[in-house]
Amino acid sequence: MFIDNLIEKIKDKKNPTVVGLDPRIESIPKFLKDMAYNIHGENVKGICEALYLFNKGIIDEIYNIVSAVKLQVAFYEAYGAEGFKVFFKTAEYAKEKGIFVIADVKRGDIADVAKMYSKAYLQHKSIDAITVNPYMGEDTILPYIDDMIKFGKGLFILVKTSNKGSGDIQDLKTNKGLVYENVAEMVNRISKMVLGKSGYSSIGAVVGATYPEVAKILRKQMPYCLFLVPGYGAQGATVDDIKNCFDNNGLGAIINSSRKVIFAYKSPNWSELYSEYEYAKAARAEVLMMRDMINNSIIKKKQIMM
Template sequence: MLIDKFISEIESKRNCAVVGLDTQYEYVPDKMKKSDPIESIWEFNKRIIDAIYEIVAVVKIQIAMYEQYGVAGLDLFYRTSHYAKEKGMYVIADVKRGDISSTAVAYSKAFLTRPDIDFVTVNPYMGYDSIKPFIDDCVKYDKGIFILTKTSNPSSGDIQDLIADGRPIYEHVAIKVDQWGKDYVGERGYSFVGAVIGATYPEQAKKLRALMPNAYILVPGYGVQGATAQDAAAAFNRDGLGAIVNSSRGILLSYKKHPEIGLEDAIIQEVIRMRDDLNSAIRGDKK
């Protein structure tokens, strides 16, 4: 099962960090910029992947950053996912899809039938019939999903924190995630039906972790969005597993903090710092 192999790769690299390739043209170093934004971003993405693939298991590619460039941007999205996969990395397509069942079938096939995509993010707002096509394809193609549960953005509470039957909405979502994933738990004790919980809400993450003991959690919000490694550690289980932590701008723009060294060295330095920061926090959380 994919989730078991995924966990083994994270353990092998001792690194739960995810590098978010939410690349924008303005992130590209000036000396790398060409007149064509697509080719500039492509070269930047390739250099990042080349720098990290031996020490990072997972990349997350945010599709909106590519869709804004039209057909050429979508081609770049898939070139990037294919290149990362060629390097042996796991690829999360951050697409946040959610729609009625017939449309969800099409969304799922668009991503989960591809060999260069391992996981997608999905939106549960429309209920189980919008999620089931993704679960069915995960079974068929050995893939995984991360369901938006308590997101990292400041206004997530506008809807997610509303109380229904004595619980905030995000807890109801977590209970559903646990139910939807309980029949798909691998040998390592985790399901391919995962969740998204922002590191910016560590207290909520602790409770959600307990509600979803078998869910793997994608944790955004570390670094630039303000969350610390200790905040992110709230999403992990006592076995030191159960979550992966994303950083996008903090890694993509690390060369600006270290102009004295090259692009690749700056990225590697930031990834290693993040890895060690997270590992230390996770160990401390287990004491």
């Protein structure tokens, strides 16, 4: 089952970090672009080849220290059919290297359409889980569950997002509590349909690291849901902000960082140590630092409390 296998892998690697493969062509090292453009020219094909070479380099450096990567589809979809090819080629490569692949597609549509999104992503052999947007209602989520069970896949449902404007709608008060609390109630209820031996469900929740007080409430409200936590790093959330996402055993959350990891070679922390040719080594160093910070300040403390 997706969730039990993922939790096993997290325990094995002692690392709840997820690396976000959200490549931006302007931030990719010049030597990779030169390589790709020499073969294909400076066009969509060349750009997509550069994205792939970049991703492959990162995966080669991090596959033995992380459990999962998350690919935000927009960075690929922007390049049309070639971009989609690289999206799936990257997913396949990560899978071959033994890491879980989360396709961050944030889909949300009427049930009949949801079935087609499920076919596109959950039925794909290289995708382990997807993100979905529940704000069109429960009927738009249920179609994914058949494929999850049939193919052993996972779902992460947006509950409280990390962006500044997430409160505009998610924090609105209704006569049944806040909007995100109602979504959390629904997610928790349906999560019981796919419970694993670990006590967690293959249906998880997306909870932004940038709202730690909300995470505290949601951790209690959704005891079966693994949290996929974005917002760490580039969006400003720190290790202190994510502690409420974990349970008392130091489990229950995976923490995504995209830009801060993959473009670490450009950051003041690492640029003196690693050249652009060593961009993937800088990414690995950033992941190791993140892993150690999380383990030392959260997971060990929680385990001591037990």
